[in-house]
Each structure stands twice: as structure tokens, then as C-alpha cells.
Amino acid sequence: MPWTKKKYPNAMKNLPSKVRNKAIEIANAILKTGNLDEGATIATAISKAKETIANLGKKKKK
Structure with a gap:
């Protein structure tokens, strides 16, 4: 079941x-x-998403 911006697992709320x-x-x-x-x-998705967003912030600051 694919998730959307309006329907996602409780762990992501x-x-x-x-x-x-x-x-x-x-x-x-x-x-x-x-x-x-x-x-x-x-x-896995939550962990990778946090890592990705954190790395985006580091790249923008350089």
C-alpha cells in the first residue's frame, strides 16, 4: 500500500x-x-530521511 502526504504510518506523524x-x-x-x-x-525510511535532510542542511551551509 503506497503512502501519501495525507495517509502515512503513525510512526511518521x-x-x-x-x-x-x-x-x-x-x-x-x-x-x-x-x-x-x-x-x-x-x-529504514525514517532513518534514511533524517540522514538525507541533515546532509542537505550541511551542503547548503558550505
Whole structure:
């Protein structure tokens, strides 16, 4: 089940919108591969989204 900006897992509800939107994008991509179950997909997507957004901030400051 693909997630959207309006329908996403509860685990993503308290994330900042930039991180949540990136996590949704990543989670949907992972789900397409079918390699992880839903719980692992959510956890991986949140972790990667936080990392990606943090790295974007570092690149802009340079």
C-alpha cells in the first residue's frame, strides 16, 4: 500500500514535514522492491530521511 502526504504510518506523524515527506518517498520505493516487511520499511525510511535532510542542511551551509 503506497503512502501519501495525507495517509502515512503513525510512526511518521511527529516528524517534521520535510523529513516525513522524504520518508514517505523512500518507504514507497522500498515497498516496490518487496525486500522488507512494512515495519522494517518504515524504520529504514525514517532513518534514511533524517540522514538525507541533515546532509542537505550541511551542503547548503558550505
